[in-house]
Amino acid sequence: MAAKAPTIIDVAKAAGVSKSTAARVLAGLPNISDTARERVRAAAVAIGYERNTLAAGMRSGRSGLLGLVIPDISNPFWAEVARGAQDRAAAADLSLMVMSSDWDPATEARHIQALRRARVDGAVINPVSDQVGDLPGAGTPVVLIGSAAEAFAGIPSVGSDIHHAVTLGMDFLVSKGHDMPSLILGPPSRLARTRFLNVVRRHCIARDRDPGDLAIESADYTVRGGRAAMHRLLARRTVGHGCVFAANDMMALGALMALHEAGVNCPRDVSVLGFDGSPIGACSAPQLTTIAKPAREIAARAVSMLIDRIDRGTACAIEELRVHLPGRLVERASVADLSAAVRRRA
Amino acid sequence: MAAKAPTIIDVAKAAGVSKSTAARVLAGLPNISDTARERVRAAAVAIGYERNTLAAGMRSGRSGLLGLVIPDISNPFWAEVARGAQDRAAAADLSLMVMSSDWDPATEARHIQALRRARVDGAVINPVSDQVGDLPGAGTPVVLIGSAAEAFAGIPSVGSDIHHAVTLGMDFLVSKGHDMPSLILGPPSRLARTRFLNVVRRHCIARDRDPGDLAIESADYTVRGGRAAMHRLLARRTVGHGCVFAANDMMALGALMALHEAGVNCPRDVSVLGFDGSPIGACSAPQLTTIAKPAREIAARAVSMLIDRIDRGTACAIEELRVHLPGRLVERASVADLSAAVRRRA
DNA sequence: TTCGGTGGTGGCAACGTTCCCATACAAGGG
DNA sequence: CCCTTGTATGGGAACGTTGCCACCACCGAA
Numbered sequence: 001m002a003a004k005a006p007t008i009i010d011v012a013k014a015a016g017v018s019k020s021t022a023a024r025v026l027a028g029l030p031n032i033s034d035t036a037r038e039r040v041r042a043a044a045v046a047i048g049y050e051r052n053t054l055a056a057g058m059r060s061g062r063s064g065l066l067g068l069v070i071p072d073i074s075n076p077f078w079a080e081v082a083r084g085a086q087d088r089a090a091a092a093d094l095s096l097m098v099m100s101s102d103w104d105p106a107t108e109a110r111h112i113q114a115l116r117r118a119r120v121d122g123a124v125i126n127p128v129s130d131q132v133g134d135l136p137g138a139g140t141p142v143v144l145i146g147s148a149a150e151a152f153a154g155i156p157s158v159g160s161d162i163h164h165a166v167t168l169g170m171d172f173l174v175s176k177g178h179d180m181p182s183l184i185l186g187p188p189s190r191l192a193r194t195r196f197l198n199v200v201r202r203h204c205i206a207r208d209r210d211p212g213d214l215a216i217e218s219a220d221y222t223v224r225g226g227r228a229a230m231h232r233l234l235a236r237r238t239v240g241h242g243c244v245f246a247a248n249d250m251m252a253l254g255a256l257m258a259l260h261e262a263g264v265n266c267p268r269d270v271s272v273l274g275f276d277g278s279p280i281g282a283c284s285a286p287q288l289t290t291i292a293k294p295a296r297e298i299a300a301r302a303v304s305m306l307i308d309r310i311d312r313g314t315a316c317a318i319e320e321l322r323v324h325l326p327g328r329l330v331e332r333a334s335v336a337d338l339s340a341a342v343r344r345r346a
Numbered sequence: 347m348a349a350k351a352p353t354i355i356d357v358a359k360a361a362g363v364s365k366s367t368a369a370r371v372l373a374g375l376p377n378i379s380d381t382a383r384e385r386v387r388a389a390a391v392a393i394g395y396e397r398n399t400l401a402a403g404m405r406s407g408r409s410g411l412l413g414l415v416i417p418d419i420s421n422p423f424w425a426e427v428a429r430g431a432q433d434r435a436a437a438a439d440l441s442l443m444v445m446s447s448d449w450d451p452a453t454e455a456r457h458i459q460a461l462r463r464a465r466v467d468g469a470v471i472n473p474v475s476d477q478v479g480d481l482p483g484a485g486t487p488v489v490l491i492g493s494a495a496e497a498f499a500g501i502p503s504v505g506s507d508i509h510h511a512v513t514l515g516m517d518f519l520v521s522k523g524h525d526m527p528s529l530i531l532g533p534p535s536r537l538a539r540t541r542f543l544n545v546v547r548r549h550c551i552a553r554d555r556d557p558g559d560l561a562i563e564s565a566d567y568t569v570r571g572g573r574a575a576m577h578r579l580l581a582r583r584t585v586g587h588g589c590v591f592a593a594n595d596m597m598a599l600g601a602l603m604a605l606h607e608a609g610v611n612c613p614r615d616v617s618v619l620g621f622d623g624s625p626i627g628a629c630s631a632p633q634l635t636t637i638a639k640p641a642r643e644i645a646a647r648a649v650s651m652l653i654d655r656i657d658r659g660t661a662c663a664i665e666e667l668r669v670h671l672p673g674r675l676v677e678r679a680s681v682a683d684l685s686a687a688v689r690r691r692a
Numbered sequence: 693t694t695c696g697g698t699g700g701t702g703g704c705a706a707c708g709t710t711c712c713c714a715t716a717c718a719a720g721g722g
Numbered sequence: 723c724c725c726t727t728g729t730a731t732g733g734g735a736a737c738g739t740t741g742c743c744a745c746c747a748c749c750g751a752a
Contacts, residue, residue, distance in 0.1 A: 005485075050459075050462060050463055051463060052404075052463075052465060053463050053464055053465065054400050054403045054404050054409055054464075054465050055404050057400050058398075058400045058401050058404055063400055064464070065464070073419070073425050073428055073429055073432070074422060074425040074426055074429050074625070075425075076420060076422060076425070076626070079419050079420040079421075079422070079425045080420055082419050082420075082444070083419055083420050083446060086419070086444075086445065086446060090445075090456075090457075090460070095443055095460055095461075095464050096443065096444075097441055097442065097443050097444075098428070098432075098442075098443075098444050099432065099436075100429060100432060110436075111436075113396075114436070114441055115441075116396060117396055117397060117398075117399050118399055118400075118410070118411070118441050119398060119399065119400050139351075223625070223628065223629055253629040254629075256629070256631070257628070257629060257633075260631055279420070279569070280422070280626050280629070282569065282603070283569055283599040283600075283602065283603060283626070283629070283630050284629050284630060284631060285602070285606055285630060285631030285632075286631075287603075
């Protein structure tokens, strides 16, 4: 039978002091004689005392727990996010509970409730439901991540700068001699889709193209979905020697698969540009050229911000409510350089 | 300012009963009049009562928290494991804390300590350090997963049946007309490596081949490592029209990359067989043929077992201390069918 | 000498829950 | 009518920690 875990009272007894003194030593508070400090420390080590965070949390109102709700932990991009958050939380001696909402608002709501019940000190959430207003448990600090974050007024958020990132992609395609790309976007209901699309549209307009001519297919952010979307694009025959810009890397990988299946050579016949920067994109053939979002950094910043809000209480002026981190072009092999081809021919 | 979360006392007050009665209703205990039950339920909903699991945990000794320690959350295989564990835990109304040890025993130890401090009711651990004996916090139920699990006497474990899975792979290669594969294995110190290798050796012996002739390279289970290992294999020039069996999918994908870089066609010139069944293997070109381990199921079973042990206390005869789940061949496109080629030539 | 300040310490209440025990009342058997 | 049995409820302790308050001794200043 496992002996009950030693408590601070056991430590105090072993050190021959009161539990208040022991508590003060263990909490690192001042006004303690060196002898007492030493003896308590020794006693704690000797009997293998381990602070009961549950009890401490109950008294202090802090659980030492943080929550992270993301759409899909099995997507490498989100796995990176989880990693970043995990590391940052551990650095602050906080534990992180990660939950996958599976792009399902109901699941998301359940997870958030579970977090609330666990009395997390705060949560980083990537909202799946664009319209949910009562995300945070009353009074629980929340920091949002992801592109839908900005739809929530008053809740701070960290995300990639979508405008910048999409523009990066469009400019890159142009620099390689491509015209308007066909698009594989996320589900119609999501805000992220609209924002992505609008940047592309603006880009089209700036280059005197009709945004209405854009070939657009929707998918659900999965490889399977991206593959089906690419097949639909191919069936439309609007993709000539063109290129495809997918709204995430999983769908871009799916597009690569579809092209391969259809016997269309990428990048020679069709170029594919991804959007995420999943490390896994380096494994495809051809290796996926993509706009990398700083996943770990986004998560780390979000957790930092969250900790900040927890420590400073809810009542504080939040100047930098929105943090935008720039994306980065990762040029690999899935986008052909038509300008070079043209030059070579000349 | 957020109003303090309502307690069970608030509920009792609102319902006009004592907190004992309210507690009994909320806990679903018998011996409660219908009127009292109804009023308490209504009051709880009305004031938005949410049980404080911290306080409950302190009193009952159950935190409602489970831990999961895996080597690398950004590896899709482990992400699947996390998903399976997460889902199973949620089904039991338990929360899961996932931690990545990064293949580092020190990090692993830190995570385990963090779990112990959080007073998790139990933990599922994939031990990175083969020799660590004091994994579990004194008396905390633990279930091990992964191939090193069996090194720990007395601790139950769930894992894939390595012997079966590797044999599956070897038999498949033989059936496709391949001879002994070159191997890309994990780091030399790991038990998993030895076990994998020994099955291959046995297979060689059974087919009158000298296991000493096996070309073996080691890597660290990453794509990058697998790629470097494949380059080393190519440099050795021992890989003719042969095949490579990698000990996980990430390294297999790395091998695919290396082959592509070296201008070696897979599967025509060299076949590659993976080992994991990461969904991401479907995205490579050629798509990775692999031995799939039932990641989600392993995790789910491990969590089930853990819950079982928690509920029944530590004092119980554990008949099925070791659970082995069979692997499954996922045939895609990275292994050439030489027998067919031979047949065609004839 | 007395008084206020201060460093070191112990006592005690509180956090929100669960669980055990005590109480109250009704029904039923002797 | 009393005593037992059972059901419905209330009271209060306990879980392990934190944080406030009080206490004691000591020191320097008035």
